[in-house]
Amino acid sequence: MDAIITLDIGGTNTRCALFHTEKDDPVSIEKVNTSVNNEPAINRIIEVVEKSWPKDRKVVGIAAAAPGSIDVIKNEVILAPNIAGWQDYPLGEILEKHFNTKVLVNNDARMAAVGEWKRGAGRGHNDILYYTVSTGLGGGVITGGHILQGSRGIATEVGHIVLDDNGPLCGCGKAGHFESYSSGTGIQHHVERKIKEGAATILKTAAPSSREIAEAAKAGDELALEAFEIGGYYMGIAVSNYLHIFNPTCVIFGGGVTLSFDLIMPSFRASLEKHVLNPLYLKDLKIALAELGDNAGLIGTYEYMKQNV
């Protein structure tokens, strides 16, 4: 009997799942800190895979979801800013040599998209736009029943499409990207800028957290409400651009910011209707929240490996 091991590598934590290939759900999930006391992340990753390794089965593949830009042809991390030393980093080759099995490396948000497509909110759809909205903004695209990856695998950087080149600075260092408006960080930065300019608010600190801003918005604070409204407005522009490109039947939102989605939804929907070329794009379009939570990446990489072994 065969097994597949999957990894969801984050800047803070790494999770590792063991799957038996005849089953859909993981047999075990282990979690470790990605880096402790400046120890290289790869040591912890190898350790957690060894811990998950089955005694009585053949592991036919390890699939790793990693943050940042991934070259899926070379199985290399081009750049993962949250993990020290991971620039042009041959993650796939290192794991392949150590474990002597097939290894696939791909982007974490894209793998979450695959998870939602196969087993979550996108089941039954062949054309899906997926976003993870948290401190950053990533995602993935399924088109015609295939994962859109591009020639090197760096397609669908959905958070870094340019919405206004005079806009606020994005986490990547460029200006006016979607992430700089609608991610948790984008919403926080808007509030910080306005507080600095002297805007009236019930928020007590100069740099409130996303949760504090959401609570203030629910209490009717105008500045906090405005930040979510702007996030939703730009989300409508970003999504309408993708509707025009590939005409999906399903748009899915995952990530921590979806906990505050009732604050974003009204301006998002209004902006989407305003910017879309033709109402046909919205007819029968399912807009849904992700269903798999933290396990989307682990399940997505499992489904991705199953397609490739």
Ligand SMILES: [Zn+2]
């Ligand atoms: Zn950016």
